[in-house]
Every structure is written in C-alpha cells, then in structure tokens.
Amino acid sequence: MNKTELVALMSKKTNLPKNKCDLFLNEFKALILEVCSKGEPINLRNFGKFSMQEKAERKFLNPQTKRYYVCKAKKLIAFKGYKNFKYAVNN
Numbered sequence: 001m002n003k004t005e006l007v008a009l010m011s012k013k014t015n016l017p018k019n020k021c022d023l024f025l026n027e028f029k030a031l032i033l034e035v036c037s038k039g040e041p042i043n044l045r046n047f048g049k050f051s052m053q054e055k056a057e058r059k060f061l062n063p064q065t066k067r068y069y070v071c072k073a074k075k076l077i078a079f080k081g082y083k084n085f086k087y088a089v090n091n
Contacts, residue, residue, distance in 0.1 A: 003022075003025065006025070007022045007025060010025075011022075014064055029058045032077065033077070034049050035050075035086055036051060036077045037052065038053045039052055046082065046084055046085065047081070047082060047085055048079055048080055048081040048082050048085055049079070049080050049082070050077060050078070050079050051077070051078055051080075052075055052076070052077060052078075053076050053077075053078045053090070054073065054074075054075050054076075055073060055074050055075070057070060057073040057077060058070070058071050058072065059071075060081055
C-alpha cells in the first residue's frame with residue numbers, strides 16, 4: 001500500500017476529505033521527525049514507540065574486489081510495536 005492508497009482508505013473510513021487525511025499524515029510524519037531528532041522517544045499507548053537510534057561506523061568487505069570499505073555512522077528512526085499490537089498483527 002502506498003501513501004495515496006492509505007489516504008484514500010483513511011478518507012473512506014473517517015468520512016473526511018482526502019486533503020485533510022493527507023494533511024494529517026504529513027503532520028504526523030513531521031512531528032515524529034521533529035521530536036525524535038531531539039532525541040526524545042514517542043510512546044503511543046497500545047501501538048508502539050518511535051525512537052532515534054545511532055548506528056556506529058563499520059567496515060564491510062566487497063566480495064568481488066576483496067576490498068574493505070567504511071560505512072559512516074548514521075542516525076535512524078526506529079519503530080517498535082508493543083506486545084498487544086504485535087499480538088493483533090499475528091492473529
């Protein structure tokens with residue numbers, strides 16, 4: 001499912017116009033990025049947790065050239081679903 005399909009489905013389920021659903025989705029994404037970039041996690045009860053993770057610099061081998069390269073350190077936003085959310089998905 002892509003963003004357009006998600007917005008259409010949200011619009012159908014909530015009886016709101018597509019442009020308002022699209023605005024909500026964009027603002028939700030922007031707020032997650034803003035809060036997590038400050039290093040604060042976002043906990044949504046009965047859903048999950050968004051948080052910033054830092055990946056350390058690492059070396060990796062290119063098997064074709066037998067040369068080692070360095071992958072720079074980077075920051076990622078991670079999502080971890082809570083137990084009841086995982087249970088609902090698996091049933």
